Amino acid sequence: MSGIFWHIFTFSAVCIFLILIVYRIISIVRLPVHLRWELAPIPHEKGKAKYGGSYLEEYEWWQKPRRKSRIAPIIYMAKEIFLLKGVWKNNRSLWPFSFALHTGIYFFILTLILHLINALFIITGTPLYVLNVFKDIAAVAAVMGYILGSLGAVGLIFKRALDADLRLFSSFSTYFRLVFLAAVFISGAFAWFYSGDFASEASLFVKRLITLDAGITVTLPLAAHIIISLLFIIYLPLTDMVHFITKYFTYHAVRWDDEPQDKAMEEELSGLINQPVNWSAAHVKSDGKKDWADIVAGESGEKEKP
Amino acid sequence: MKKKNLKISDISKDGDAQLTEINIDELILLPPPYDKSEELPGFKKLTQDQKERLVCNLDGFVALALPKPKSKEEEEKYVRPFISGLKKLLSKENNWTFLQPLLLSLDHCARCQTCNEACPVYVASGRNDLYRPTYRSEVFRRLIEKYAKPGGKLISKLKGTDIELNWAAISRLYELSYRCNLCRRCAQACPVGVDNALITRELRKLFSQELGWAPQELHEKGTVLQLEVGSPTGLRPDVAIDNVKFLDEDFSEATGIEIKTPWDKEGADVLLLHSAGDLLSFPESVMAFAILCNAADISWTLSSEVPGYDGVNYGLFYDDVQLARVATRHAQIARKLKVKKIIMGECGHEHKALMTVADRLLTGDLNIPRESFMTFLEDIVFSGRIKFDPSKNDFPVTLHDPCNIVRNLGIVEPQRRILRYLCPQFREMTPHGVDNYCCGGGGGLAVMSDVNITDWKAGVAGRMKLKQVLEAFSDSPGPEVNKYICAPCLNCKLQFRVIFNYYGAREKSGIFCGGLAELIVNAMVVIKKPFINWGES
Numbered sequence: 001m002s003g004i005f006w007h008i009f010t011f012s013a014v015c016i017f018l019i020l021i022v023y024r025i026i027s028i029v030r031l032p033v034h035l036r037w038e039l040a041p042i043p044h045e046k047g048k049a050k051y052g053g054s055y056l057e058e059y060e061w062w063q064k065p066r067r068k069s070r071i072a073p074i075i076y077m078a079k080e081i082f083l084l085k086g087v088w089k090n091n092r093s094l095w096p097f098s099f100a101l102h103t104g105i106y107f108f109i110l111t112l113i114l115h116l117i118n119a120l121f122i123i124t125g126t127p128l129y130v131l132n133v134f135k136d137i138a139a140v141a142a143v144m145g146y147i148l149g150s151l152g153a154v155g156l157i158f159k160r161a162l163d164a165d166l167r168l169f170s171s172f173s174t175y176f177r178l179v180f181l182a183a184v185f186i187s188g189a190f191a192w193f194y195s196g197d198f199a200s201e202a203s204l205f206v207k208r209l210i211t212l213d214a215g216i217t218v219t220l221p222l223a224a225h226i227i228i229s230l231l232f233i234i235y236l237p238l239t240d241m242v243h244f245i246t247k248y249f250t251y252h253a254v255r256w257d258d259e260p261q262d263k264a265m266e267e268e269l270s271g272l273i274n275q276p277v278n279w280s281a282a283h284v285k286s287d288g289k290k291d292w293a294d295i296v297a298g299e300s301g302e303k304e305k306p
Numbered sequence: 307m308k309k310k311n312l313k314i315s316d317i318s319k320d321g322d323a324q325l326t327e328i329n330i331d332e333l334i335l336l337p338p339p340y341d342k343s344e345e346l347p348g349f350k351k352l353t354q355d356q357k358e359r360l361v362c363n364l365d366g367f368v369a370l371a372l373p374k375p376k377s378k379e380e381e382e383k384y385v386r387p388f389i390s391g392l393k394k395l396l397s398k399e400n401n402w403t404f405l406q407p408l409l410l411s412l413d414h415c416a417r418c419q420t421c422n423e424a425c426p427v428y429v430a431s432g433r434n435d436l437y438r439p440t441y442r443s444e445v446f447r448r449l450i451e452k453y454a455k456p457g458g459k460l461i462s463k464l465k466g467t468d469i470e471l472n473w474a475a476i477s478r479l480y481e482l483s484y485r486c487n488l489c490r491r492c493a494q495a496c497p498v499g500v501d502n503a504l505i506t507r508e509l510r511k512l513f514s515q516e517l518g519w520a521p522q523e524l525h526e527k528g529t530v531l532q533l534e535v536g537s538p539t540g541l542r543p544d545v546a547i548d549n550v551k552f553l554d555e556d557f558s559e560a561t562g563i564e565i566k567t568p569w570d571k572e573g574a575d576v577l578l579l580h581s582a583g584d585l586l587s588f589p590e591s592v593m594a595f596a597i598l599c600n601a602a603d604i605s606w607t608l609s610s611e612v613p614g615y616d617g618v619n620y621g622l623f624y625d626d627v628q629l630a631r632v633a634t635r636h637a638q639i640a641r642k643l644k645v646k647k648i649i650m651g652e653c654g655h656e657h658k659a660l661m662t663v664a665d666r667l668l669t670g671d672l673n674i675p676r677e678s679f680m681t682f683l684e685d686i687v688f689s690g691r692i693k694f695d696p697s698k699n700d701f702p703v704t705l706h707d708p709c710n711i712v713r714n715l716g717i718v719e720p721q722r723r724i725l726r727y728l729c730p731q732f733r734e735m736t737p738h739g740v741d742n743y744c745c746g747g748g749g750g751l752a753v754m755s756d757v758n759i760t761d762w763k764a765g766v767a768g769r770m771k772l773k774q775v776l777e778a779f780s781d782s783p784g785p786e787v788n789k790y791i792c793a794p795c796l797n798c799k800l801q802f803r804v805i806f807n808y809y810g811a812r813e814k815s816g817i818f819c820g821g822l823a824e825l826i827v828n829a830m831v832v833i834k835k836p837f838i839n840w841g842e843s
Contacts, residue, residue, distance in 0.1 A: 031406040032398055035626075036662040037504065039493055040716035040740040052740030054716025056661065059681045060647070086497030091420035098418070164311060168435065169417040169444060172466030243414045243498045250414065250499025254407045258662075258716075266669050273667075275399045280387060281518035283530065284627050296630040296667075 104149025332432030391516030747801025
């Protein structure tokens with residue numbers, strides 16, 4: 001394959017990935033404010049989060065200052081993301097495979113960052129001993145990521161196929177994405193072991209990519225790994241695996257959203273309750289023209305909008 | 307009949323056949339003397355007549371008494387409205403209220419089943435597949451994907467998630483949406499933040515707001531009756547006032563202190579919003595509040611305006627429109643009375659409906675401060691305005707945490723501070739606080755009693771809670787010691803009554819259920835006779 005192929009394919013894949021991810025994020029962010037649906041424990045509740053308490057425990061809470069922790073939600077999320085605390089607590093038999101897969105992914109991402117740093121080092125002529133240290137770290141991170149990721153993905157395929165609880169909920173697409181993930185990691189592991197100096201080869205590839213050097217050449221195993229990985233990142237935003245992004249919203253925008261109504265919100269709410277509603281059940285009394293406020297006010301006694 | 311290992315697609319198959327069966331021998335074991343299944347009442351079987359008249363195709367229980375369609379054509383006529391409802395759930399105009407939480411929960415489930423073990427219904431049932439929090443959600447998710455999204459039919463086939471929408475699926479989903487307490491333990495357990503209880507509520511909402519299907523106890527005899535006459539109990543304003551007057555006299559005589567309940571006092575500091583069900587089923591709770599408010603010299607009032615004397619809001623369980631109508635009415639009444647704040651009575655879902663869920667519906671001057679009775683009572687107890695003698699409460703007491711107050715609102719400690727102070731033998735259940743198990747009556751089930759669902763509520767949904775209660779009192783299991791379970795929520799108390807009646811727990815174990823205010827009054831120095839009568843009158 002000629003060098004230009006790698007540039008087109010890689011940059012296209014990364015662009016598609018970013019566009020799809022940004023699109024998904026925007027489509028969530030642009031959804032209207034919803035009714036409160038918080039769920040304890042909420043970690044930002046200073047002094048109360050450890051037992052699940054909230055500011056509503058205060059006598060005349062609206063008169064008291066809110067005491068919120070900024071760091072506690074980050075710690076909570078870090079334990080969830082890096083240790084899979086929830087799975088450990090509630091689904092112990094799944095944890096080893098899930099933990100291996102997720103840790104493999106984190107090492108994989110770390111490796112990509114290190115390859116990029118090394119490429120920049122090569123371009124800027126950073127001293128060799130610095131470059132070598134980073135290459136060594138990249139090599140270790142890569143192999144750890146590939147091994148853990150492979151074990152996790154393959155383990156989850158077997159776990160899903162053999163465990164009756166999981167089998168019931170596993171469709172073709174569930175297995176497909178696990179096989180895809182396994183292919184990313186196994187191809188990476190193969191490329192790592194096949195190559196005499198995986199970190200150098202990968203860093204050089206990245207360097208030639210970002211310097212638009214048409215003379216890119218990679219070994220067949222690394223080429224296969226890069227192609228599978230790039231196809232995977234195009235596929236990723238189309239699946240529920242984007243929970244690595246949306247988890248922020250399920251927690252911060254729903255479970256931990258305990259903000260009482262304020263002036264800014266009231267403005268948005270006024271717009272929302274003035275939208276036409278067309279639910280069909282008789283008791284809703286919607287004629288397709290009435291808005292939410294009319295429908296509620298008409299039945300709530302006083303003829304006024306809430 | 308399939309018992310276990312249900313497939314998602316089974317929901318659409320064999321429309322008249324029962325999908326699963328609950329076997330009493332497979333339920334989780336209870337401590338003695340409830341450990342012998344042959345000595346327990348068992349489940350009422352559906353009669354032949356019921357099977358002929360009603361849709362009975364789920365689990366051998368019927369909560370909704372849906373009449374059987376008379377023809378294939380009648381069955382098919384519900385498919386199109388159901389699809390229309392699915393689409394409306396995904397639209398900003400019709401479902402702005404919960405669109406973001408719904409989409410997040412629909413689109414990001416990893417199908418890891420981590421939530422299952424958190425569900426007391428699933429675990430207590432002997433882990434019946436039908437009751438997994440994920441089962442109904444996955445059916446719903448696949449239906450939405452196939453029927454409400456562009457290219458859904460093709461994508462479902464490609465993904466291997468194809469599912470057929472027919473009468474069997476619709477009728478089973480309707481009944482199945484009322485096999486969940488909406489307690490949200492599953493949501494707490496989900497590492498991704500998916501909320502299966504929310505999905506269940508959205509499903510109920512689709513049935514109610516699009517097809518006009520809802521349990522009569524929640525709708526016709528619930529929110530509709532409440533908005534028309536004042537209360538789902540049927541209690542009209544004048545009758546409510548008469549009842550309370552009678553209770554004032556009765557309890558004044560019994561306690562030796564004068565009790566006078568103020569009505570419609572404009573400009574009072576506090577509008578106290580009881581559940582009218584307490585007036586009828588647990589009047590001592592209502593009187594305990596009156597005694598405490600008067601003793602603490604609080605400026606307070608009840609409202610006699612429809613539905614200002616009943617704080618329940620069943621809309622929370624099934625319908626956003628009805629939820630908003632009832633909550634708006636409550637706020638309008640408070641505004642009219644010019645009170646400084648509304649105090650939620652001992653009713654869990656009232657707390658959630660009015661304090662948080664409706665918070666973003668009550669705009670402008672309807673946004674009157676709203677507070678829980680827990681903090682209100684805590685302030686009274688520790689204010690020094692009333693003298694207490696905790697030795698009067700020297701009997702085993704445990705605390706039930708109503709999901710809607712504790713797990714959903716994070717009000718955990720005020721009630722505990724009161725109990726630790728006033729009840730020398732207070733002990734916790736395991737688990738407790740925000741991890742506590744639902745009583746089994748959550749999600750509206752406490753007030754539902756059609757056909758044979760009461761047996762399911764007690765025998766399956768309430769089983770985990772009974773186990774917890776018995777374990778909390780394991781140091782004195784027999785009936786010779788009176789034991790008090792403090793359940794500060796009307797629906798929880800009603801459910802405990804159902805559980806205790808079903809298992810004979812009052813007689814076998816001496817367990818009595820009441821609220822928090824009664825325990826406080828029982829410890830008041832000025833109250834000479836015991837206020838708690840252990841269900842003897």
